[in-house]
Amino acid sequence: MLRKAHKIGSKNTGFANRQSPIAIAEIASSCLKLISKALYFAEFSTSFAMADEEPVDQKKYFEDGCKPKCVKQLRSYEACVKRIQGDESGNKHCTGQYFDYWSCVDKCVAPSLFTKLK
Secondary structure: OHHHHHHHOOOOOOOOOOOOHHHHHHHHHHHHHHHHHHHHHHHHHHHHHHHOOOOOOHHHHHHHHHHHHHHHHHHHHHHHHHHOOOOOOOOOOOHHHHHHHHHHHHHHHHHHHHHHOO
8 A cells, every 4th residue: 555655646755645734734623623522522412311310111101001901810819819818827829810910911011112112
């Protein structure tokens, strides 16, 4: 590459185009202006991003809309809780009904939630 520049450029220098000191100073000044603008923008965008509030979890809003569709599973869970309320042994639980309810809610939420995610 240097040889090509030597052939194209002046006889003794080996550079394709010889710049005057004034032209080099103008180029350097332009570069410094661009760098300072880039640094200002980076600082501005960082401070702007930090000033924003925390993102809101959209899933909670979709869950509120889907809970009425899962009333059957909720009633089953509530009946189980009433049934084992007096259990002193701690062996009875309603984990299955609880997961059935939330599985129903999640299945309802998933299609609408994934279209909103970025």
